Amino acid sequence: MTITRTQIRRGSLLAALLALLCSTFLVLPANAEPAPFEDCPTGQFCLYDGSSGTGTRTDVAEGGKAERNAGTVLSVKNNTRMWACVYGRSEYGGGLQTVKPGNADEYVTDGTRWVVGSYKLVPTRALCFTGYERCENDKVCTFAEKNGRGAMTVHEPAVDPATQNLGNSYGAEVAPRSVWNRTGKHVCFYLQPDYTGTWVGDDDKSYGAYVVLRGDHITVPGSLAGTFRSHELVNGTSECQ
Template identity: 60%
Template sequence: MTTLRIDLRRGALITAALALLCSVFLVLPASADPAPYDDCPPATFCLYSGADGTGERRDFTDRQALESYDATWDGKSLSAKNNTALWACVYGAPAYGGLLETVKPGNKDVYAPGAVRSHKLVPTRALCFTGYERCPDNRVCTFTEPNGRGAMTAHLPSTDAATKNYGTVYGTEAAPKSAWNRTQKHVCFYPEPTFTGSWADPADATGQKRFGAYVVLRGDSTTVPAPFAGTFRSHELVNGTADCQ
């Protein structure tokens, strides 16, 4: 009889242990979706089609920059997570143009519809405010916005039959507000497509004082001031500034 009581007691203990183990499994929560933005991989800049890290996600590594997006994604980003060690520069227009917002490494951001149309990743926040780095070597690059931002035109030097200098003519659509001269010559900009013309001095009420060619020295980059900004129609490359027309 004693042996039977011991066995029954041991069986009761085993049954209680099994019941407790089952209860542990029953209260375990179901697997949950990641918290907003937590799905952004390391060393990645993530754009989301929804607010607060929701919706479709597009990933860009810390070595990528995008001057414009395809039509299905252009202006469709409503939030972002910068999971890189770099600053993210987000622009409201293609080619690093329009309104600018910066995202610190590790931070998140939200946007109005249509506010994100290009981006780049840079080591310092100051580099978000310029776009000169796009200009290839041995080119004169003009930009439709100040500080090398906006649509860029890289002018390939070609010999002008009349002046024997390297010259380029362009229309109003490329009239620059900034420029970088990455050639070994100086650049003379003109308001006429014939490598000629001058500008009136806005400070001279008589209108008699005028400026000749606007010069950008070899290796220099500049934001073009008034009254020259947006008025260039041609330029030529010269060995000395005295050679400007």
């Protein structure tokens, strides 16, 4: 059989084409960009000051938290086994974003930045909605927002010189939206700084004190939220003014 020059040319072209295809599939560009968030280590909650996992990265281990000064955070990757709770204000206040284990989140949408004020890592998503755990044993703690969230004030009991009551008097900047009484006494809250004042309840009855029993934590009813100006510790609720 005689092989013509045309057949030789076709064979050479086919070999060249196969070589080109192989090089296309086997050779990757040397400067390929990494996938978003792929640099976040296992067991870490990674915060980035750029979107899509770019910029400077800050790593937080499981159980970590920052109640304030969270810094510039434009995206996160939760590479832990815990839920990440991300808040719009310091001390777990303001709006809330929850990040499931293994998920990422973005805080810049259409040019609008969602500010991160604080964060914490917790075992269950339900714990993102409260901040009561900050209150230590044997303390009365009041919070600026519902469910123990927002700025917390820890009250050290003092004897009032006028009434000799064991408690505290305070202004509007401390007036609570929620309370945890972690003492062995009951707490009586009052509308006035001098442990006095009355209000009418939903049952049309007048009350002189709002009581939080020992060991209880509550969100103050809407009509009373932010109105308390003093409280005292008592052994029995009949001791309230």
